Amino acid sequence: MLSNLINRKIFTLLKVQYSNMLEYRVEIALWAISGIIPFFMLNIWTNNNLNESINISDVLLSRYFLCAFFVRQFSVVWVVFSFEEDSLMGKVSPYLIQPLNPFFRYFAQHLAEQITRFPFALIIAFFFFIFNPESLWIPNLGILLLSILSTFLSFLIQFLIQSIVACLCFWTEKASSIERLLFIPTLFLSGLLAPVVSFPAYVKSWIYLTPFPYLIDFPANLLSGNETNISGGLSMQILWILLLLPLFKKIWSEGTKKYTAMGS
C-alpha cells in the first residue's frame, strides 16, 4: 500500500517534470554541448602523445573520455541553485506544507532532465564516432547495466552532497558559493579532465578514500573497458551513499526547524 503510493507519487512527479523539461529542449541541448570539455582534454592527450607514458592506447583513452562525457551528462546536479532560488523567493514554504519532501521534486526534475538530455548526448557521441571511427565499440550487456548502475550511484552521491549544501541555505542564504567551492575538487579529481591513473603517486595514495574518483573515473573506466576494480568501486559508491544519507536527513530536520519564510 505504502510502496504503491510512493510509486504513484514518483511516477506523477516524473511525468510532470518530463513535460516541463521538454519545453526547454534548446537549453538542454546547449547544456549537453557545454559538457564537451573531456573531448578538448582528449585532444591535448592524443595530440601530444601523453598517453604513452601512462600505458593507455589511443583507442582506450578516447573511449575513456567519451564515457567520462556520458557519465558527466547523466550525473550533473544543480539542486543547490534551484533550492537557493526557491528559498530566497519564499517558494519553499508551500512545498513544506505538502506531505512530500521537496527534494523528491528536485530529484524528479533531475531525472526528467536526464531523459530529455539523452538524445542530445547520443548525437554528440555519433559525431564523436564519425571523427574517431576506430574507437567505436559495443560494451557487453552486463557491463552496460553495471555502468548505468554506477553512473546512477554517482549521480546519487552528487545529489546528496549538493542537497546537504543546499540545506545550508537555511542558515546562510547564499549556499551556491559553497557549491562552487566544492565543484573545484570535483572537476579536477573526478577524472573528467584526466584519468585518475595518470595522477602522480602522492595523489593516488589518498584519492581513492575520497568520493571523487567514484563520480566519473570509476563508471567511465567500467563502461570503456579500461581496467578497474568493479566490486570495490561499487561498494565504495554505496558506502558513500550510506554515509551521506543520514547526514542529509539530519541537516534537513535541523534546517526546517530553523526555517523562517522569506519573501512571502
Added chain:
Amino acid sequence: MNLRKYLKVYKKFLHTSLASELEYKTNILVDLITAILSLIGSVFLLSIFFQNNGYIGGWKFEQALIIQAIYTILNGITNTWFNPNLTEIVKHIREGTLDFVLLKPIDSQFFISLKKINPSGFLEIMLGFFLLLFCIRINQINLSISFLSLSLITISCSICILYSLWFFISTTTIWFVKTWNAIEVLRSFLYIGRFPLNSFSFSLRVFFSIIIPIAFITTIPSEVFLGLSQLWKILLEVIVASVFLMTSRKFWLFALKFYSSASS
C-alpha cells in the same frame, strides 16, 4: 557623449554594488578560496601533462604557467564585471525590466555592462598578477618599456574580445529569452584558454582562432611575454578586438529593435 557624467554615474554604480555585495562577507572569503583552489587545480592538471614530457605544443612548463596567470587575471575580470552584469540581462529581458533601463537618459549598453561589480573577482585578478610576477622571474624576462606597452595592449585587446563574446551571447537573449546555458557553452569553450593553442590538433586550432577567437585571448599575450610574438599577430589581435567591439555595439542596437517588453 559626456565623459564627466558617465564617470560620475560609474562612481555611483561602484558605490551601490560594493555596498550590497559586502553584505555577504563570508561569500567573498569562500570565493577567494575557490579561486585559489581552482588555480592549484589547473597547475596540478598542467603538471600531469608535463609529468613525462618536457614540452607540450612547443611550450615548457614554466612558459605554460604564464598562460595560466593570464587566464586567471582574465577570469577574475570576467567574474568581477562580465558575469554579474551580463547574466543580469537575461533577468531584465525575462521580467521586462529592460524597459526601465531603456528609459534612462544614459546609454543602455553602458548601464547594463557596468551596473554591478563583484569584489571577490579582484582577489582572483591579484592572484593572477602574483603568478605572472613569479613567471616573469622564473622565465628571466627583462622588463622594458616597449615590452610592457605591448603586453598591456594585447591584454586590453583580450579583455575587449572577451567582453564582446559575453555581450554577444547575452544580447541573443532578446530573441531566445533564456540563454543561461549558452553562457555555459561559452564558459566551457573559454576553458581551453588555459592551454597553449599549439597543443591542440590543427582543426581545433583553426576553430578556436577563426570561429571563436579564444586563441587570441591568452596565447598571444603569453607569447608577447616570452618575446616570441611576431608583430603581425599583435596587429591582428588589435584588429580582431576592434571588429568585435564594434560589431557587438551594432548587434546590441540591432537587437533592441526586436525588443518587445514582457509581462507589462
